[in-house]
């Protein structure tokens with residue numbers, strides 16, 4: 001069965017390489033799961049798009065009759081299908097889920113607040129408020145990653161996909177270099193061939209769409 005990943009037909013240049021379909025492509029590449037890409041219009045969002053993703057966002061994954069949204073939920077679903085992505089052992093699996101949700105729910109919100117303030121709203125006051133909150137979370141992550149190659153379960157998992165992808169956004173905002181432990185982790189995880197393939201494929205997709 002080939003998974004179908006839905007992404008947009010176009011995004012602005014600053015978003016190329018950062019659209020969240022990357023997380024899903026990356027997981028499929030890691031696990032050797034077959035997938036193909038389908039596009040949906042970003043300018044004229046269709047009723048079918050909203051039927052599959054009530055917020056009109058991407059990514060969406062289809063597996064036969066099943067249609068799923070939310071990159072974290074999709075990664076958890078794929079994790080059930082490939083031990084390469086999530087261990088079977090109950091404790092290791094719980095730890096993987098914990099860190100995947102921490103990346104999504106504790107780390108990504110302050111990162112997005114900063115990105116919205118700087119990139120979308122160009123609001124200096126909002127940025128001033130967002131920055132210390134983001135820095136506090138990054139500083140708290142440093143002792144966790146010190147001396148660890150992976151965030152959970154002592155091995156690569158879907159939690160690394162999410163955490164490294166969130167840290168890429170921090171890096172793009174110029175805020176990661178101050179935390180060498182986090183920067184080294186992000187560089188190590190994104191040096192994986194599966195990430196490189198997924199990233200190159202997304203860049204090529206949007207280059208073709210331009």
Ligand SMILES: N[C@@H](CCC(=O)N[C@@H](CS)C(=O)NCC(=O)O)C(=O)O
Pocket residue numbers: 018019020021055056057058059069070071072
């Ligand atoms: N929590 C969602 C966020 C999805 C999201 O923000 N997707 C962006 C592209 S990376 C999007 O569709 N933005 C357009 C919009 O929010 O209308 C997930 O992780 O899947």
